[in-house]
Amino acid sequence: MAARIMVNAPASAAKGEVIEIKTMIAHKMETGHRMGTMGQIIPRDIIHRFECRYDGALVFAADLFPAVSANPFITFTTVATKSGKISFKWIDDKGKSSTSSVKIKVT
Amino acid sequence: MKKFAPSPHGLRKVHPPSRRRVLLNVAAASVATLAAPYVLAKQAAQVVVVGGGFAGATAARTLARDGDGDIAVTLIEPQTQYTACPLSNAVVAGMRDLKAQQFGYDALDKDRIKRVSARATGVDPTARRVTLEDGTQIDYDRLILAPGVDLRFDGLRGYDQKAAETMPHAWKAGAQTLLLRRQLEDMKDGGLVIISVPANPYRCPPGPYERASLIAHYLKTKKPRSKLMILDGKDTFSKQKLFEAAWKELYPGLIEWVPLSSGGQVVEVDAATKTLVTDFGKHRAAVASVIPPQRAGEISAIAGVADKTGWCPVDPVTFESRLQPNIHVIGDAIIAGGMPKSAFAGNSQAKVCAGAVAQILRGETPTAQKLINTCYSVVAPVYGISIASVFEPRDGLLTEVAGGVSPMDKPASFRAEEARQAEAWFETITRAVYG
Numbered sequence: 001m002a003a004r005i006m007v008n009a010p011a012s013a014a015k016g017e018v019i020e021i022k023t024m025i026a027h028k029m030e031t032g033h034r035m036g037t038m039g040q041i042i043p044r045d046i047i048h049r050f051e052c053r054y055d056g057a058l059v060f061a062a063d064l065f066p067a068v069s070a071n072p073f074i075t076f077t078t079v080a081t082k083s084g085k086i087s088f089k090w091i092d093d094k095g096k097s098s099t100s101s102v103k104i105k106v107t
Numbered sequence: 108m109k110k111f112a113p114s115p116h117g118l119r120k121v122h123p124p125s126r127r128r129v130l131l132n133v134a135a136a137s138v139a140t141l142a143a144p145y146v147l148a149k150q151a152a153q154v155v156v157v158g159g160g161f162a163g164a165t166a167a168r169t170l171a172r173d174g175d176g177d178i179a180v181t182l183i184e185p186q187t188q189y190t191a192c193p194l195s196n197a198v199v200a201g202m203r204d205l206k207a208q209q210f211g212y213d214a215l216d217k218d219r220i221k222r223v224s225a226r227a228t229g230v231d232p233t234a235r236r237v238t239l240e241d242g243t244q245i246d247y248d249r250l251i252l253a254p255g256v257d258l259r260f261d262g263l264r265g266y267d268q269k270a271a272e273t274m275p276h277a278w279k280a281g282a283q284t285l286l287l288r289r290q291l292e293d294m295k296d297g298g299l300v301i302i303s304v305p306a307n308p309y310r311c312p313p314g315p316y317e318r319a320s321l322i323a324h325y326l327k328t329k330k331p332r333s334k335l336m337i338l339d340g341k342d343t344f345s346k347q348k349l350f351e352a353a354w355k356e357l358y359p360g361l362i363e364w365v366p367l368s369s370g371g372q373v374v375e376v377d378a379a380t381k382t383l384v385t386d387f388g389k390h391r392a393a394v395a396s397v398i399p400p401q402r403a404g405e406i407s408a409i410a411g412v413a414d415k416t417g418w419c420p421v422d423p424v425t426f427e428s429r430l431q432p433n434i435h436v437i438g439d440a441i442i443a444g445g446m447p448k449s450a451f452a453g454n455s456q457a458k459v460c461a462g463a464v465a466q467i468l469r470g471e472t473p474t475a476q477k478l479i480n481t482c483y484s485v486v487a488p489v490y491g492i493s494i495a496s497v498f499e500p501r502d503g504l505l506t507e508v509a510g511g512v513s514p515m516d517k518p519a520s521f522r523a524e525e526a527r528q529a530e531a532w533f534e535t536i537t538r539a540v541y542g
Contacts, residue, residue, distance in 0.1 A: 004368075004369070006369075006370050006386075006387040007387075008386060008387045008388075022386050022387065024368070024370065024386070024387070026368055026369075070342075070368070071342070071367070071368040073386070
């Protein structure tokens with residue numbers, strides 16, 4: 001099942017403008033420190049890497065750790081340089097990547 | 108058996124510092140001498156209660172009744188009539204009259220509580236003195252604050268007191284309750300009703316979902332093409348499974364709940380267009396009830412008993428403030444650990460606090476008590492659900508040690524019985540506190 005992803009970025013901006021981007025992905029962020037009902041450790045499964053590329057160039061990235069709560073919500077800013085695609089990638093411990101992208105028009 | 112005039116107490120400007128010691132000596136002597144009660148009456152310890160809601164009124168009455176004449180109680184409350192919140196969602200949905208929510212203070216007056224109809228505007232913890240809006244000063248040996256909550260009109264962008272006239276919070280029963288009801292009555296069939304719920308903590312954790320349920324009942328019966336959306340700053344809520352099962356059964360397709368992890372947190376509102384802005388979208392409502400973030404009532408900050416969270420840390424045995432000596436705080440204003448901000452919780456805390464205050468004033472050591480909370484939610488006129496829990500002081504907070512909610516998968520007759528019990532619960536608690 002594809003993870004539920006939400007992105008909020010402006011559809012248009014002036015060249016050179018600082019734009020705010022909000023992202024959220026539904027993920028349990030299992031820490032690896034919890035025990036199951038039989039006393040066994042529940043294996044760690046977190047999103048450990050988030051990347052944002054603007055027309056292919058990496059403009060923002062974050063390494064995430066078990067202390068980050070479920071459904072990581074990441075807000076950051078970047079500079080609107082040109083019209084194009086802003087893409088997002090989340091990578092979890094199982095090696096699964098989830099992606100999303102938005103288009104921005106820069107004038 | 109004690110026959111003496113009501114104790115002289117109340118408005119005094121002078122506070123003899125050694126009076127409490129005198130009281131304790133007298134209290135000790137009273138065991139031995141028959142004449143003691145008369146002396147006691149003259150030396151009554153002064154307890155001032157601020158706030159006449161469920162918690163404050165309960166504390167005042169408990170002390171006045173059980174204080175045995177050696178405690179004089181003053182209640183400071185600007186309103187002459189209390190409008191209760193429990194069941195007020197039924198008023199919103201047109202199922203109940205607001206008058207059924209309103210109670211006077213006559214019974215408290217009969218309990219020899221000195222009632223002061225004014226707003227407390229100042230507290231001096233060192234001088235142990237409360238100041239009223241007109242400048243009158245009232246001295247106390249022990250102060251009990253039951254200030255309830257203040258709605259934070261600085262807590263949600265675009266939501267101020269003026270916006271509340273368009274997008275009612277209706278989170279303090281009264282004019283706001285009737286405003287929301289009127290808006291629903293005026294709404295055209297097919298409109299979208301939105302309820303915005305803040306992150307924890309706030310007054311009455313299941314309240315927003317009861318409101319959604321009863322508005323859904325109104326829409327289903329009166330405006331069946333309408334929808335209701337709950338924009339929530341949380342991912343889970345009180346009695347969630349029961350509510351969701353009831354919604355599926357009673358209001359299929361009518362209620363949409365958008366939790367935090369689906370972008371439900373409202374970050375801004377525009378009253379002019381009744382638009383609610385979340386992190387990831389915008390929703391325009393025909394009727395919007397915006398429940399803003401809250402904090403302990405203003406007097407708690409003035410008294411210095413609220414911390415930077417806006418709420419009041421207290422000792423769970425005595426409810427004495429952790430920040431100011433001789434001041435106790437009860438009800439929705441406190442950081443109570445697992446105990447919710449509810450009428451019954453406030454009532455329960457008030458009884459324990461009153462007992463502890465009486466013990467302290469007699470020089471005894473307060474003992475830890477268990478506290479109870481019971482809370483009913485009405486999902487439809489003949490459909491009630493409930494939660495009941497027991498709490499005890501543990502690790503400096505009130506921790507739940509037993510409890511549970513209504514069972515799942517019960518027949519309609521079971522839910523109907525709980526709806527009747529909800530009414531009975533309200534009758535019982537309001538009679539105990541105000542009757």
